Amino acid sequence: MAIAVGSEAPDFTLKTQDEKEWKLSDHRGKNVVLLWYPLDWSPTCTKENCKISAEPVLAxxxxxxxxxxxxxxxxxxxxxxxxxxxxxxxxxxxxxVTKQFGLEHPAVPFISQRATVIVDKQGKVAFCGIQESTGDERDWAPIQDALKAL
Structure with missing residues (x-):
């Protein structure tokens, strides 16, 4: 079951692409958008991550x-x-970390779901959305609305 909105986000540390430690609690005071996606190099994952980089969808x-x-x-x-x-x-x-947030894929347990979690400036989960069809791009509008509300 996915993490509940309003709950305290579990702190975690993961490595970035540059082998640097990235810790959620280091970003308190900012809204953090955690975008889970199944796999690098796949078409939908590439489309989404490139869109975030090219367009101000989550800026x-x-x-x-x-x-x-x-x-x-x-x-x-x-x-x-x-x-x-x-x-x-x-x-x-x-x-x-995927399991801490309840976002492992139910049909394919070795990947995550395509999911978005927004952690607010105080460290609480402000939004959790799962794209039910893994092959489809996530719906950006509810994510953008949730960010605007913070």
Missing amino acids: GDDTVVVGISRDSTWSHKAWKNAEKISHDLLADPMLQ
Whole structure:
């Protein structure tokens, strides 16, 4: 079951594509958009991450956006460089953080669902949305509305 809106977001530390530690609590005071996606290099995941980089769909001075998947840091780095992705990509190879947020894929348990969690400036979950059809791009409007409401 996905994490509940209003609950405290579990703190976590994952490695970025550059092997740097990225810790959720280090971003308190900003809204953090956590974008889970199944796999680097796949068509829908590429389309979404490139869209975030090319268009201001989730832009804001007080907003941090990161992608999270089970892929390795080296895969993230190669994909980020090849596709010119501007935000950090976090590696969750054993799906530990994915499981903390209740976002493992029910039909394919070795990947995450395509999901979005917004953690507000105080560390609470302000939004949680799951794209039911993994192959479809997520609906950006509710995510943008949730960010505007913060």
